[in-house]
Amino acid sequence: MSVQAPPAAIPxxxxxxxxxxxxxxxxxxxxxxxxxxxxxxxPQLITQGAEALLYRTTYLLPSIQCALKYRPSKPxxxxxxxxxxxxxxxxxxxxxxxxxRKEGVPVPAVYGLDEREGWLMIEWIAGEVLRxxxxxxxxxxxxxxxxxERENAPDGGRIHEGLHVLKGLMGRIGSAVGRMHGVGIVHxxxxxxxxxxxxxxxxxxxxxAGDGDGILDGEVILIxxxxxxxxxxxxxxxxxxxxxxxxxxSTHPRAEGMFSExxxxxxxxxKGANIVLKKLEDVRMRGRKRSMLG
Amino acid sequence: MxxxxxxxxxxxxxxxxxYVMHVAVYENVRNAGFLQKQLLDGNEGFxxxxxxxxxxxxxxxxxxxxxxxxxDFQSGRMKSRNVHSEVVFSLSSNNNISESFRRFGITPSxxxxxxxxxxxxxKQVSRDxxxxxxxxxxxxxxxxxxxxxxxxxxxxxxxRKVYKLGGGKSGIVQSKGEGEKRELExxxxxxxxxxxxxx
Numbered sequence: 001m002s003v004q005a006p007p008a009a010i011p012x013x014x015x016x017x018x019x020x021x022x023x024x025x026x027x028x029x030x031x032x033x034x035x036x037x038x039x040x041x042x043p044q045l046i047t048q049g050a051e052a053l054l055y056r057t058t059y060l061l062p063s064i065q066c067a068l069k070y071r072p073s074k075p076x077x078x079x080x081x082x083x084x085x086x087x088x089x090x091x092x093x094x095x096x097x098x099x100x101r102k103e104g105v106p107v108p109a110v111y112g113l114d115e116r117e118g119w120l121m122i123e124w125i126a127g128e129v130l131r132x133x134x135x136x137x138x139x140x141x142x143x144x145x146x147x148x149e150r151e152n153a154p155d156g157g158r159i160h161e162g163l164h165v166l167k168g169l170m171g172r173i174g175s176a177v178g179r180m181h182g183v184g185i186v187h188x189x190x191x192x193x194x195x196x197x198x199x200x201x202x203x204x205x206x207x208x209a210g211d212g213d214g215i216l217d218g219e220v221i222l223i224x225x226x227x228x229x230x231x232x233x234x235x236x237x238x239x240x241x242x243x244x245x246x247x248x249x250s251t252h253p254r255a256e257g258m259f260s261e262x263x264x265x266x267x268x269x270x271k272g273a274n275i276v277l278k279k280l281e282d283v284r285m286r287g288r289k290r291s292m293l294g
Numbered sequence: 295m296x297x298x299x300x301x302x303x304x305x306x307x308x309x310x311x312x313y314v315m316h317v318a319v320y321e322n323v324r325n326a327g328f329l330q331k332q333l334l335d336g337n338e339g340f341x342x343x344x345x346x347x348x349x350x351x352x353x354x355x356x357x358x359x360x361x362x363x364x365x366d367f368q369s370g371r372m373k374s375r376n377v378h379s380e381v382v383f384s385l386s387s388n389n390n391i392s393e394s395f396r397r398f399g400i401t402p403s404x405x406x407x408x409x410x411x412x413x414x415x416x417k418q419v420s421r422d423x424x425x426x427x428x429x430x431x432x433x434x435x436x437x438x439x440x441x442x443x444x445x446x447x448x449x450x451x452x453x454r455k456v457y458k459l460g461g462g463k464s465g466i467v468q469s470k471g472e473g474e475k476r477e478l479e480x481x482x483x484x485x486x487x488x489x490x491x492x493x
Contacts, residue, residue: 035308036308038308038310039307039308057307058307058308059307060306060354060357060358060361061306061307062307064354091488091491094484094487094488094491095488095491095492097484098481098485101480101481101484102459102481109480109484110480110483110484111480111483111484111487112358112483113487113488121487123480
């Protein structure tokens with residue numbers, strides 16, 4: 001983006017401030033976690049949320065990849081309060097991840113943390129977030145389907161097979177979420193950006209099988225437990241499902257119809273899941289937040 | 295048959311320059327009682343982390359403890375006497391220091407031993423010095439510090455016990471062999487990272 005002077009023929013309205021190149025808002029330096037201060041090369045910033053920055057870096061040796069989630073102190077927060085909040089959140093997320101992993105829920109492993117400096121180091125998960133994979137898959141199907149709109153398309157079986165792939169994925173997501181709920185954790189922010197598809201390590205074994213598009217293949221891994229908590233309340237579990245359902249509805253409307261597959265797998269994933277599905281119907285009626293009236 | 299003694303020298307990620315660690319492994323150690331006594335007596339010539347190889351899963355497991363100890367040293371948050379005892383304590387998943395020495399440190403019955411010597415910017419020790427001294431004082435056979443050797447020395451049951459990862463309902467580990475081992479390793483790393491904060 002270059003800052004150009006407007007052509008002389010067009011008078012600049014006096015009330016519009018000219019861009020000030022000394023304060024480019026988009027490139028303001030991010031606070032680097034102190035752990036990186038001795039590194040020869042700066043770490044790779046992966047994503048940035050309201051509370052945390054996610055870096056890709058290394059653990060112990062250059063050969064071990066990891067992710068580092070950093071919660072910088074907020075300039076508008078009282079420093080003592082900020083330190084307490086950061087400590088609480090780092091530890092809470094680490095405990096939840098450790099518990100999940102111990103109980104066999106597919107989440108990144110915890111490698112290290114510093115609750116004072118505000119960072120959490122976790123296992124690097126290969127692959128891509130579900131949102132991107134799903135959109136890629138839906139787009140490919142849409143593109144392919146165009147010439148097949150005719151009646152009795154000779155390739156009708158292929159379409160069916162495609163749906164089968166999506167059904168399988170929805171089932172895997174439902175099982176993963178159910179497993180997490182079954183061990184007493186609720187995620188708090190279940191979206192298709194917080195689910196990852198990790199390629200299976202033994203993908204060579206089944207190479208060539210299927211119809212060749214492995215976009216939706218892979219293991220479902222739950223990520224970003226920044227808003228997670230330990231809870232076995234059906235209400236909290238149902239809200240998790242509701243948030244995920246809405247996420248599917250808004251970002252992948254064409255996959256929304258398959259959500260029932262996810263719920264079916266969820267229903268079989270732990271004892272008491274069916275009660276949660278009942279509760280989900282209540283939550284759908286009223287939305288995520290409980291009414292404060294009466 | 296005599297082989298040249300092994301001693302591996304490492305640096306770790308995200309540490310300031312000048313922090314170097316030397317790691318050696320010995321099997322069939324016959325003087326563990328003597329070595330432990332030197333630590334208990336505070337013999338300054340024996341400032342090492344002596345770790346019982348029976349509770350160390352892998353190179354990563356040990357390096358994680360060293361890293362934790364060095365970070366705590368650097369930030370003035372060590373809980374034990376020196377950076378070497380801190381390495382042993384860093385293997386622990388709870389805050390009981392003397393218990394950590396009993397569980398992870400050398401005991402008179404130790405036969406497979408990992409030795410760590412840390413060279414600090416303020417107190418540098420060369421590889422040759424370490425190797426010379428260890429060759430003199432340790433009665434045992436020097437072997438390579440690698441996952442293959444450590445995998446042959448570790449008692450996984452004991453590891454599960456000290457990290458409270460016993461079978462039961464926890465550890466729904468589906469994959470066998472290497473996958474299972476890797477799973478145990480990451481659970482241990484998580485336990486160490488959350489030391490004192492509960493799991």
